[in-house]
Amino acid sequence: MKNYTLKDISELAGVAPITVSRVINNDKYVKAETREKILRIIREKGYHPNFAARSLVLKKTKIIGLMVADLENPFFSRLTRGVIQTAENNGYNIITCESKFDNSIGKKYLNMLMDKGIDGLLLANMNVSTDTINDLRRRRIPFVLLTCRMEMPDVNYAIADDYQGGRLAADYIIKLGHKNIAFLKGPDISSSNERFLAYKREMEKNNLEIKDYFISEEVINQYGGYKVTTKLLKEHKDITAIIAINDFVAIGALEAILDLGLSVPENVSLIGYDNINFTKLLKVPLTTINYPKYRCGVAGTKMLLNMLNSKKLNFKERVILKNKLIVRKSCSQIN
Amino acid sequence: MKNYTLKDISELAGVAPITVSRVINNDKYVKAETREKILRIIREKGYHPNFAARSLVLKKTKIIGLMVADLENPFFSRLTRGVIQTAENNGYNIITCESKFDNSIGKKYLNMLMDKGIDGLLLANMNVSTDTINDLRRRRIPFVLLTCRMEMPDVNYAIADDYQGGRLAADYIIKLGHKNIAFLKGPDISSSNERFLAYKREMEKNNLEIKDYFISEEVINQYGGYKVTTKLLKEHKDITAIIAINDFVAIGALEAILDLGLSVPENVSLIGYDNINFTKLLKVPLTTINYPKYRCGVAGTKMLLNMLNSKKLNFKERVILKNKLIVRKSCSQIN
DNA sequence: TCAACTAATGAAAGCGCTACCATATCTTCA
DNA sequence: TGAAGATATGGTAGCGCTTTCATTAGTTGA
Numbered sequence: 001m002k003n004y005t006l007k008d009i010s011e012l013a014g015v016a017p018i019t020v021s022r023v024i025n026n027d028k029y030v031k032a033e034t035r036e037k038i039l040r041i042i043r044e045k046g047y048h049p050n051f052a053a054r055s056l057v058l059k060k061t062k063i064i065g066l067m068v069a070d071l072e073n074p075f076f077s078r079l080t081r082g083v084i085q086t087a088e089n090n091g092y093n094i095i096t097c098e099s100k101f102d103n104s105i106g107k108k109y110l111n112m113l114m115d116k117g118i119d120g121l122l123l124a125n126m127n128v129s130t131d132t133i134n135d136l137r138r139r140r141i142p143f144v145l146l147t148c149r150m151e152m153p154d155v156n157y158a159i160a161d162d163y164q165g166g167r168l169a170a171d172y173i174i175k176l177g178h179k180n181i182a183f184l185k186g187p188d189i190s191s192s193n194e195r196f197l198a199y200k201r202e203m204e205k206n207n208l209e210i211k212d213y214f215i216s217e218e219v220i221n222q223y224g225g226y227k228v229t230t231k232l233l234k235e236h237k238d239i240t241a242i243i244a245i246n247d248f249v250a251i252g253a254l255e256a257i258l259d260l261g262l263s264v265p266e267n268v269s270l271i272g273y274d275n276i277n278f279t280k281l282l283k284v285p286l287t288t289i290n291y292p293k294y295r296c297g298v299a300g301t302k303m304l305l306n307m308l309n310s311k312k313l314n315f316k317e318r319v320i321l322k323n324k325l326i327v328r329k330s331c332s333q334i335n
Numbered sequence: 336m337k338n339y340t341l342k343d344i345s346e347l348a349g350v351a352p353i354t355v356s357r358v359i360n361n362d363k364y365v366k367a368e369t370r371e372k373i374l375r376i377i378r379e380k381g382y383h384p385n386f387a388a389r390s391l392v393l394k395k396t397k398i399i400g401l402m403v404a405d406l407e408n409p410f411f412s413r414l415t416r417g418v419i420q421t422a423e424n425n426g427y428n429i430i431t432c433e434s435k436f437d438n439s440i441g442k443k444y445l446n447m448l449m450d451k452g453i454d455g456l457l458l459a460n461m462n463v464s465t466d467t468i469n470d471l472r473r474r475r476i477p478f479v480l481l482t483c484r485m486e487m488p489d490v491n492y493a494i495a496d497d498y499q500g501g502r503l504a505a506d507y508i509i510k511l512g513h514k515n516i517a518f519l520k521g522p523d524i525s526s527s528n529e530r531f532l533a534y535k536r537e538m539e540k541n542n543l544e545i546k547d548y549f550i551s552e553e554v555i556n557q558y559g560g561y562k563v564t565t566k567l568l569k570e571h572k573d574i575t576a577i578i579a580i581n582d583f584v585a586i587g588a589l590e591a592i593l594d595l596g597l598s599v600p601e602n603v604s605l606i607g608y609d610n611i612n613f614t615k616l617l618k619v620p621l622t623t624i625n626y627p628k629y630r631c632g633v634a635g636t637k638m639l640l641n642m643l644n645s646k647k648l649n650f651k652e653r654v655i656l657k658n659k660l661i662v663r664k665s666c667s668q669i670n
Numbered sequence: 671t672c673a674a675c676t677a678a679t680g681a682a683a684g685c686g687c688t689a690c691c692a693t694a695t696c697t698t699c700a
Numbered sequence: 701t702g703a704a705g706a707t708a709t710g711g712t713a714g715c716g717c718t719t720t721c722a723t724t725a726g727t728t729g730a
Contacts, residue, residue: 003475005716016680021718029678046473051452052396053716055387057685063430063451071416072612074409081406084433088444093451095398095428098419109423116398116428117386138381140338222612255616277407277557278613281590283620340686351710356688364708388686392715 082297225252417632
């Protein structure tokens with residue numbers, strides 16, 4: 001009942017420690033017979049190499065940090081699955097943190113993460129400051145942005161095209177004849193900003209006025225969607241359609257609309273974004289934009305793994321996937 | 336642009352390495368003036384202690400492993416949030432793995448986790464074999480079961496009382512006058528088994544026959560719920576109520592029922608378990624049992640942290656929370 | 671037959687930190 | 701005033717691995 005070290009094993013086998021190390025690392029310069037003997041002893045004694053010692057000399061932990069904005073948004077659950085599965089298939093583990101869209105929280109946990117000796121970092125939908133980027137560079141921690149982007153040299157990302165998706169949503173609503181279209185805005189992140197930009201451009205292109213109350217304050221979750229929608233519809237009866245920054249927010253909005261005694265889409269059309277699980281089964285099946293979450297997680301993780309294996313930091317890689325309109329029942333023609 | 340070591344800092348400050356170490360670890364035996372000087376240099380040079388070296392000598396990584404069954408089930412998202420937040424507040428990070436209710440996958444990732452030198456382990460809703468338990472003991476890795484239990488000495492857990500919750504569900508359905516009540520069974524885990532047991536006992540207590548087709552094969556996710564329900568209702572028109580092992584499965588069942596052109600609760604009453612997010616907003620708001628997911632994650636993590644801090648392994652601690660019936664619209668009186 | 675390999679093993683050093691023990695100075699108080 | 705304790709600092713060893721360099725034996729080829 002003790003914890004064996006490599007040295008213990010070497011003594012039991014009557015060889016030098018380095019020989020045991022060679023066996024563990026599949027070095028070919030070990031006689032078959034010696035190898036078997038050592039493996040037998042390792043198995044018998046239940047020996048496992050010490051992770052910390054190994055990391056210390058190899059300067060690698062095979063751990064990747066993942067920072068997501070909101071653990072309970074199914075969008076991130078799906079993304080995370082892509083990340084974890086890809087990492088595990090390559091011998092890496094994932095440490096997850098939650099930024100809650102709050103930069104100071106994000107920074108705090110980021111530091112915690114970096115101090116843990118992670119080999120690389122995945123930042124999902126986080127507004128990264130130049131400070132943070134510099135920090136990461138100084139500490140030589142390779143990173144990849146997920147579902148958001150920054151156009152800076154050597155900042156790599158895997159995203160779906162939010163501007164394209166945003167147009168899909170706005171176009172669809174506008175073509176249905178709506179004119180007073182509100183937009184439930186998200187936090188200041190590229191994904192959210194580009195969706196918003198697409199909305200504005202399409203409104204302009206179609207000569208539709210954007211009254212200032214069309215644009216909500218920043219909303220980051222279901223509850224926010226509920227609050228903002230309630231206020232909006234109470235004060236402005238002219239709104240006939242709402243574009244939500246994402247499904248999570250849209251679900252809050254839907255709840256609010258129904259609680260106000262209104263109907264979707266008869267009184268208000270509602271479109272979301274992301275196509276998270278369950279939106280199909282909501283009281284009013286939600287029309288939305290499908291975001292390839294899983295694929296995005298996989299692509300970003302693979303990109304990071306490439307960076308880790310090739311050692312050079314001046315990569316330039318980006319993956320931009322496409323979104324798709326999913327028509328369900330939450331939008332209708334205006335009469 | 337180099338990575339400074341503790342020794343570098345000590346040389347720059349003109350002190351011994353150990354003095355720098357003392358500053359980092361807040362040892363009180365350092366003159367205020369010396370401390371400040373060292374801290375200044377640390378800040379200037381952007382020094383960060385090497386995690387691996389520290390772990391090696393302290394024999395601690397401050398990393399906890401978390402094994403969940405299904406990353407995309409919102410039940411686990413909520414639980415995970417409780418775990419991560421509690422861990423982080425205490426300086427620990429979480430490495431997450433997914434077992435997918437598959438013991439061989441679970442074991443594989445468990446080994447990966449253990450090899451990573453985690454300090455402790457949280458096993459959520461996983462059917463743990465005696466082998467695994469022995470492994471964990473041999474390697475001296477403290478662990479806590481989450482949302483499932485095993486009645487063995489020194490196996491600690493944090494759960495809600497699944498038997499109690501199971502009774503709540505069965506009782507409710509039976510009191511509504513249903514007699515032909517099907518049960519969508521989950522995998523062989525205590526949580527799932529106890530809910531099932533409660534169903535059987537309540538049926539017996541009320542002299543209701545359990546025909547063998549009432550009991551489904553094992554279902555582990557939404558898709559499974561859909562498949563099993565479709566088959567069940569096509570073949571057996573006498574079923575008037577379905578108890579699903581959890582909401583995720585219930586949502587699949589709901590979809591199936593609607594796809595068959597039937598109504599909930601008019602044709603079939605449906606009750607879930609867990610009260611995951613969104614169930615309130617489903618086409619048919621789901622009647623279910625609320626499981627205190629977040630609190631369970633917090634309680635289990637705290638328990639593990641206690642074990643890690645107190646060093647002794649022969650703990651006996653268990654937390655058993657209560658469930659609550661949430662009546663919504665998916666069940667009705669039989670006529 | 672001898673140089674030039676490959677195969678198989680080991681000795682020593684070191685990764686970056688902390689534990690343990692030692693030393694030196696400074697207080698405190700009977 | 702001197703013994704006992706608190707304060708402040710350092711030397712050495714070692715955590716459990718891998719890297720680097722040596723060494724020896726066996727094999728190949730012109």
